[in-house]
Amino acid sequence: MGWWTCGCGSELHSANPSQPTVVAVMASSALICDTEQWKGLQAHVGAIQKTHLRDLMDDAERCKAMTAEYEGIFLDYSRQRATGETMEKLFKLAEAAKLKEKIEKMFSGDKINSTENRSVLHVALRAPRDEVIKSDGVNVVPEVWGVKDKIKQFSETFRSGSWVGATGKALTNVVSVGIGGSFLGPLFVHAALQTDPEAAESAKGRQLRFLANVDPVDVARSIKDLDPETTLVVVVSKTFTTAETMLNARTLKEWIVSSLGPDAVAKHMIAVSTNLELVEKFGIDPKNAFAFWDWVGGRYSVCSAVGVLPLSLQYGFPIVQKFLEGAASIDKHFRSSSFEKNIPAILPYSQALEKFAPHIQQLSMESNGKGVSIDGVQLSFETGEIDFGEPGTNGQHSFYQLIHQGRVIPCDFIGVVKSQQPVYLKGEIVSNHDELMSNFFAQPDALAYGKTPEQLHSEKVPEHLISHKTFQGNRPSLSLLLPSLSAYEIGQLLSIYEHRIAVQGFLWGINSFDQWGVELGKSLASQVRKSLHASRMEGKPVQGFNSSTASLLTRYLAVEQSTPYNTTTMPKV
Numbered sequence: 001m002g003w004w005t006c007g008c009g010s011e012l013h014s015a016n017p018s019q020p021t022v023v024a025v026m027a028s029s030a031l032i033c034d035t036e037q038w039k040g041l042q043a044h045v046g047a048i049q050k051t052h053l054r055d056l057m058d059d060a061e062r063c064k065a066m067t068a069e070y071e072g073i074f075l076d077y078s079r080q081r082a083t084g085e086t087m088e089k090l091f092k093l094a095e096a097a098k099l100k101e102k103i104e105k106m107f108s109g110d111k112i113n114s115t116e117n118r119s120v121l122h123v124a125l126r127a128p129r130d131e132v133i134k135s136d137g138v139n140v141v142p143e144v145w146g147v148k149d150k151i152k153q154f155s156e157t158f159r160s161g162s163w164v165g166a167t168g169k170a171l172t173n174v175v176s177v178g179i180g181g182s183f184l185g186p187l188f189v190h191a192a193l194q195t196d197p198e199a200a201e202s203a204k205g206r207q208l209r210f211l212a213n214v215d216p217v218d219v220a221r222s223i224k225d226l227d228p229e230t231t232l233v234v235v236v237s238k239t240f241t242t243a244e245t246m247l248n249a250r251t252l253k254e255w256i257v258s259s260l261g262p263d264a265v266a267k268h269m270i271a272v273s274t275n276l277e278l279v280e281k282f283g284i285d286p287k288n289a290f291a292f293w294d295w296v297g298g299r300y301s302v303c304s305a306v307g308v309l310p311l312s313l314q315y316g317f318p319i320v321q322k323f324l325e326g327a328a329s330i331d332k333h334f335r336s337s338s339f340e341k342n343i344p345a346i347l348p349y350s351q352a353l354e355k356f357a358p359h360i361q362q363l364s365m366e367s368n369g370k371g372v373s374i375d376g377v378q379l380s381f382e383t384g385e386i387d388f389g390e391p392g393t394n395g396q397h398s399f400y401q402l403i404h405q406g407r408v409i410p411c412d413f414i415g416v417v418k419s420q421q422p423v424y425l426k427g428e429i430v431s432n433h434d435e436l437m438s439n440f441f442a443q444p445d446a447l448a449y450g451k452t453p454e455q456l457h458s459e460k461v462p463e464h465l466i467s468h469k470t471f472q473g474n475r476p477s478l479s480l481l482l483p484s485l486s487a488y489e490i491g492q493l494l495s496i497y498e499h500r501i502a503v504q505g506f507l508w509g510i511n512s513f514d515q516w517g518v519e520l521g522k523s524l525a526s527q528v529r530k531s532l533h534a535s536r537m538e539g540k541p542v543q544g545f546n547s548s549t550a551s552l553l554t555r556y557l558a559v560e561q562s563t564p565y566n567t568t569t570m571p572k573v
């Protein structure tokens with residue numbers, strides 16, 4: 001597994017400075033930007049912008065101080081445009097935002113997702129069996145372990161070959177159907193485990209695939225070369241109403257039924273949901289349904305049956321349990337360490353972001369892309385980040401030019417000391433992993449230092465191309481170095497970023513756990529769906545849309561599709 005870089009659109013201190021009255025203690029509906037601490041930080045940051053990272057990096061004491069370590073995970077944030085004074089001011093800001101209290105409320109099951117009146121308890125999903133975490137006065141940990149025990153048992157039966165399909169054959173392939181949080185988290189963990197030697201050994205002879213997008217081409221990809229006889233479909237949906245997931249689930253049901261008959265569904269389809277009634281209505285045996293709870297946000301659900309079930313089918317429960325233990329270790333660190341030493345609590349100050357997987361993109365952008373405070377007050381500063389990234393050196397051959405000489409985009413570099421798959425070729429200067437990591441160590445300095453006009457002169461760059469802005473550097477980043485990347489560290493990494501995103505939301509004073517925005521697109525798609533149906537089936541003209549959408553739809557409908565509407569057609573690939 002390599003390393004990733006990440007970007008975002010803004011920095012904390014670029015918030016709009018025109019704020020109303022200064023208040024020292026925040027009233028419940030006051031914005032964080034109205035506090036003295038925010039304004040003090042803003043003024044300080046304005047001053048620090050004048051100091052180049054080259055000069056900040058000259059101070060070895062400062063560099064040493066701007067690090068944190070936990071269980072061998074090492075964070076170096078010295079390439080942030082910040083000093084010890086900045087950090088003090090940030091921690092004061094955290095106090096003003098009541099960060100400690102908010103973290104405690106999350107762990108204690110308070111209904112901090114106030115718009116949905118829900119606790120936010122993904123930490124309970126990885127809590128040890130004897131821990132007590134209450135929501136609505138009820139300890140949820142035994143319920144969590146009840147589902148985990150059921151998954152353990154089911155996955156052992158499945159993997160041992162005792163669970164047989166409709167034709168008596170053992171099942172070796174799993175297609176997990178789900179989208180958003182019901183897909184991206186499990187995909188990330190699967191991608192990371194796939195190359196871990198221990199996990200790979202456990203997964204020998206098995207396949208785990210995902211079907212998320214509603215494009216029929218993706219259906220074709222997900223079942224290419226699979227035989228329904230040896231395939232198990234896991235339908236994963238918190239609500240069991242998501243249009244894309246349900247259509248994909250019905251499509252794979254048809255794939256199974258048309259080949260093995262209707263009774264095969266009981267052996268070839270299982271589900272994960274909070275809505276067990278709808279699971280049963282769909283035709284899945286309730287015995288083969290795995291529950292989770294409304295206090296688990298979709299995008300925070302990878303540690304529930306959403307991830308634990310498909311991953312246990314592929315890798316076995318013991319490996320997945322190690323992943324959960326890794327996440328739990330960070331939960332403990334996050335809850336109990338002082339902010340100065342607290343890795344997830346320090347990360348957000350950098351305002352850089354990761355995309356070690358598209359999972360983190362959803363986690364961050366769906367959580368913190370908000371325009372009002374948790375009390376509904378319009379924000380006068382921007383929240384949220386635009387997150388993107390690439391594994392290893394891929395980004396270097398793609399978007400890094402923008403980061404080096406174009407916009408300032410703070411980055412996180414995530415590296416691993418021990419490769420999952422070490423390679424060394426006799427005669428090569430370095431091992432393949434050292435080659436990868438050479439770039440991990442070099443890029444942050446290239447971003448921080450850039451090139452001075454003197455250097456450019458000595459490189460004989462034509463005079464007219466040289467200015468202090470040619471390659472100015474001063475681009476912030478942070479480096480996170482993990483000892484290795486086994487299931488345990490994968491869990492740790494996940495938990496670090498989950499908490500990092502929560503801290504950002506707590507500081508900004510927003511609700512990171514609702515997602516009203518995405519609902520609008522869904523309801524508009526539903527109008528289009530009705531219109532397409534009416535036009536295709538009843539020849540009705542396109543109506544009720546603006547002229548642009550109407551003409552796009554008319555153009556789309558003008559071309560006859562190769563799938564007639566009244567017969568079932570399946571992918572041919």
Ligand SMILES: O=P(O)(O)OC[C@H]1O[C@](O)(CO)[C@@H](O)[C@@H]1O
Nearest residue numbers: 180181182237238239242298518
């Ligand atoms: O698990 P469900 O209910 O199918 O929802 C899938 C995804 O849709 C969203 O609600 C919106 O994209 C996500 O928050 C969620 O992860």
